[in-house]
Amino acid sequence: xxxxxxxxxxxxxxxxxxxxxxxxxxxxxxxxxxxxxxxxxxxxxxxxxxxxxxxxxxxxxxxxxxxxxxxxxxxxxxxxxxxxxxxxxxxxxxxxxxxxxxxxxxxxxxxxxxxxxxxxxxxxxxxxxxxxxxxxxxxxxxxxxxxxxxxxxxxxxxxxxxxxxxxxxxxxxxxxxxxxxxxxxxxxxxxxxxxxxxxxxxxxxxxxxxxxxxxxxxxxxxxxxxxxxxxxxxxxxxxxxxxxxxxxxxxxxxxxxxxxxxxxxxxxxxxxxxxxxxxxxxxxxxxxxxxxxxx
Amino acid sequence: xxxxxxxxxxxxxxxxxxxxxxxxxxxxxxxxxxxxxxxxxxxxxxxxxxxxxxxxxxxxxxxxxxxxxxxxxxxxxxxxxxxxxxxxxxxxxxxxxxxxxxxxxxxxxxxxxxxxxxxxxxxxxxxxxxxxxxxxxxxxxxxxxxxxxxxxxxxxxxxxxxxxxxxxxxxxxxxxxxxxxxxxxxxxxxxxxxxxxxxxxxxxxxxxxxxxxxxxxxxxxxxxxxxxxxxxxxxxxxxxxxxxxxxx
Ligand SMILES: Nc1ncnc2c1ncn2[C@@H]1O[C@H](COP(=O)(O)OP(=O)(O)OP(=O)(O)O)[C@@H](O)[C@H]1O
Ligand SMILES: [Mg+2]
Numbered sequence: 170x171x172x173x174x175x176x177x178x179x180x181x182x183x184x185x186x187x188x189x190x191x192x193x194x195x196x197x198x199x200x201x202x203x204x205x206x207x208x209x210x211x212x213x214x215x216x217x218x219x220x221x222x223x224x225x226x227x228x229x230x231x232x233x234x235x236x237x238x239x240x241x242x243x244x245x246x247x248x249x250x251x252x253x254x255x256x257x258x259x260x261x262x263x264x265x266x267x268x269x270x271x272x273x274x275x276x277x278x279x280x281x282x283x284x285x286x287x288x289x290x291x292x293x294x295x296x297x298x299x300x301x302x303x304x305x306x307x308x309x310x311x312x313x314x315x316x317x318x319x320x321x322x323x324x325x326x327x328x329x330x331x332x333x334x335x336x337x338x339x340x341x342x343x344x345x346x347x348x349x350x351x352x353x354x355x356x357x358x359x360x361x362x363x364x365x366x367x368x369x370x371x372x373x374x375x376x377x378x379x380x381x382x383x384x385x386x387x388x389x390x391x392x393x394x395x396x397x398x399x400x401x402x403x404x405x406x407x408x409x410x411x412x413x414x415x416x417x418x419x420x421x422x423x424x425x426x427x428x429x430x431x432x433x434x435x436x437x438x439x440x441x442x443x444x445x446x447x448x449x450x451x452x453x454x455x456x457x458x459x460x461x462x463x464x
Numbered sequence: 465x466x467x468x469x470x471x472x473x474x475x476x477x478x479x480x481x482x483x484x485x486x487x488x489x490x491x492x493x494x495x496x497x498x499x500x501x502x503x504x505x506x507x508x509x510x511x512x513x514x515x516x517x518x519x520x521x522x523x524x525x526x527x528x529x530x531x532x533x534x535x536x537x538x539x540x541x542x543x544x545x546x547x548x549x550x551x552x553x554x555x556x557x558x559x560x561x562x563x564x565x566x567x568x569x570x571x572x573x574x575x576x577x578x579x580x581x582x583x584x585x586x587x588x589x590x591x592x593x594x595x596x597x598x599x600x601x602x603x604x605x606x607x608x609x610x611x612x613x614x615x616x617x618x619x620x621x622x623x624x625x626x627x628x629x630x631x632x633x634x635x636x637x638x639x640x641x642x643x644x645x646x647x648x649x650x651x652x653x654x655x656x657x658x659x660x661x662x663x664x665x666x667x668x669x670x671x672x673x674x675x676x677x678x679x680x681x682x683x684x685x686x687x688x689x690x691x692x693x694x695x696x697x698x699x700x701x702x703x704x705x706x707x708x709x710x711x712x
Contacts, residue, residue: 319565323554331553332623333514335540388558389695 174295181295182363184304184403188281189356190376191383191395192305193349199313199390201325203259207345207353207380209266210239212273212372214357219367220279221284229426232358234300239354243347249341259371263377270372283341285368286361293362301359302396321345324425325390381422386427388434397435465528467492467628467659468513477507482508482580484683485522490661490676493530495654497670497691497695498663500680501623501703506663507549509680514546527627541570543627547617547634549663553605559616563588567623595619595649608622611642614705618649629653631662635669647673671695679703690712 174181176403190207197204221231238265253261273280280286312318323331324341330348332338361367379402387398409419433441466489475483483505488498500506511517513524515536524531526544534542545566553562567584584592592601597612597619605613609653614634621629632678634650635643647669654660654673664670670677670691687694694700 279586305621316568319554319557320569321563323559323565326554326556330548330554332537333540333546333548334566334620335537337537425640 174336178295180403180407182298182359183188184399185298185363186356187379187383187403188302188396188399189305189352189359189399190380191387192309193353193356194310194380194384195349195389196309196352197346197349198384199325200342201328202342202346202349203255204262204346205259205377206243206346206350207261207356208264208372208377209366210242210350211357211360211376212266212269213242214239214354215361215367216273216280216286217354218358218361219281219289222289222292222362223286228362231362231413232355235358236351238274239351240347244343247343247346251343260343266372266377269463273369274370281368283369285366285370287366287368288441289361289365289367291363291365293359298359303354305355306392306396309395313392315444321363331403379381382424384434386424386434388436391436391440393431393436394434399434466490467494467527468661469523469525470509470513471525472524473509473512473524474520475505475512475517481683482517483512486680486683486685486686487522488678488688490659492659494676495650495660495674495699496663496676496678497674498661498678498680499665499667499670499695500686505679505683506680507632508683508697510546510632510663512662513630514544532558540566540624540626543625544630545624545626545628546630547632547700549632549636551610551613551617553616553620554612555601555604555606558602558604558625559597559608560588560604563592563597563620563623566620569624584623586626591619591623595622607673611638611645614638614642615646615649618646622653625660628659628661631660631664633663635666641694642668667695 190211193210194204194208195446199209217235217238219229221234222228250258255426274283276282313321320331320336320341323336324338328338359368362372374388383395383402385398386401387396388394405423406429409415468490470489471487473486473675474481474484486509488496498506498509507561511530512519513526515531515534519532526539529542531539532543539545539646547683554565557565564585567588577625595615595618599607599618600612605616608616614619617632618634621631631650635646638646643666650660650662650673663676664672674691676688678688679686679694679700686703687697
């Protein structure tokens, strides 16, 4: 087991970062906020981590700070986002990410400009990295249940209804966005503290596409979705190496097929298979109108 | 003191005068019916009361509070809750969770801390039992018969312990048995003293249930008063013939 973990360190690192990016998008999305800001916060987290680790900070302190920075930054820009809806909101978050991308290129003293940051201490132990992912998955899982989970479902499906039942829509969406941003920044921390490098390539538009792919492939709303998606998106290219140039096409076809035939992603497919297996044993739901005899 | 007071309420959408100077009030414990032809401004009136539609002018007070000062999500806290004309259940929550969702949004911490008081879960459970939804409480709403879905919506609204329940066509699209069923539920609630404002095209049902009838036409108040007397006014009768109030 230990040997396997060590031998597959790059793969695990890749999967961890992908999963965190996926969870970042999911945390916002499940509260009805379609956010492209994840990659912007990923960049902020990455560059802040690179600078602080170079300055000799302890990685635990850096991690804590990066999460807080992502969270607070999101709270600061959320009043603007709260005024926007749906497509406009998505556009605004995309604009935010584009802005951060261009800032990363121009603010060379902090970001290393086009070359990016390199030679950063690779301080994050593998065990800690896995623990970070596990904690995030747990938080996502726990908040998908109970009072918060029900309110979140309501928000995603019908904001007007949610408000009429007493859900503080803008506060809940702001908190979801902040959590999403904190996790996005955390992904940047993990990337830098395990690879030692971070630059414009890491935060390019393809990262935006990849983080969405992770979510779509695994399942956009289900808590296990981003993890499953990250594993698939992380490992698939390894098996597709032989296919050479075809690999991108195969990936695109897989993603499209899932989007078209199974909007709930791979987790949805597994759940569906389980429901087929279990069906014969389940009691048939009764078609009743609660006591009213049909006339 | 009246529970709900509308004072010269206007809601205009550009040139469309959806509600155009409506004043009426609902007394505590009253079941107030609201009728009017299609497009006469009934839903918009409820939208104005729940701050879903912006007032062009006028004033609405609930329980002595000007609702303009209450954010929409806090209306439920002061006891104002509505259902919508179309069914709006959360598809991926079970019937029980749809109801719990509403019960627990406000005051669940307070309720829990008070010794011996009912928790939102217990309160929802009691309502589910009482309104005959026990058999379907673990189902998702999408697969349920239409009448049952509407019933869930009413129970969900009730789970917020409202002072005033606003219902927008609660029996629309239901068969006779389902209608009779909901009518009984409403009668029971009324007997218990719950105040209600009910929009309904089924005039006969409203005549049976309500203490007060409000008739809208073209965004204006055409008549109001004792239900039977109001319904037989010539103006109201004429609005019917041109309109679409069904009399089955
Ligand atoms: N958001 C809106 N924008 C523009 N016009 C609107 C809007 N909402 C309602 N209207 C218009 O206002 C008028 C009143 O609509 P409303 O829905 O209140 O009628 P109603 O009495 O509830 O009718 P129905 O019996 O068909 O439900 C209609 O002409 C409608 O088209
Ligand atoms: Mg209407």
